Amino acid sequence: MAKSPTDVVQAAFRCYRSQDREAALALYAEDFSFTSPQDDHLDKEAFFERCFPTADRFVEQRMLHVVPADEELVLVHYEYELTTGDRYRNVEAITVRDGLVREVQVFFGGKVGARG
Template sequence: MKTLDPIQTYFSCYERSNKAALENLLDDRLEFSSPHDNRLDKIAYLERCWGFNESVERYHILKFIENTNEAFLSYKAITYDKREIENAEYFKIKDGKIITIKVYYGNL
């Protein structure tokens, strides 16, 4: 399995508002961090972050660098009101599931 596959599925879950698929994709030991969140677990991540699916129309991966079971990428999110948001994220994958996400904000 390529590292990009679960990450593409992750973004697709937001684009399609498929929370069940996202829950299945995230490891139960998920650790999520961002400039506003310090090490959220899977439940806290879903409670805090899932609502963004109602704002985003699509994602475009701009740059993707992978190393075995981890990846760093930058992307552009296009919202329904046509705003463009650029961020970078670090992902760690274990057994096909996302176990770590670290977000670095760009322009909001």
């Protein structure tokens, strides 16, 4: 039975946190694209070289919402704590087609608990 886009996204996050690169590679399409405020349309190779190995910065990552927006798009809202003790929240818009992650767009949130 095929996995839902939400299942694929949750599996990708688990692979990232556990740093299971081999299992993660199988979840991403060859034409994958990653964009964030710090990265502009990285391809699969650049993403796995530059972004994937960064899980050790996190003490904790909690999924707050994992919501299908349509049949391909999943919105993920999560909170994480860095090894510095700072906490943040981000949102990711993740496109999954044919059981593979095709695109990730990350939108950085502010520090949790920060006063403006």
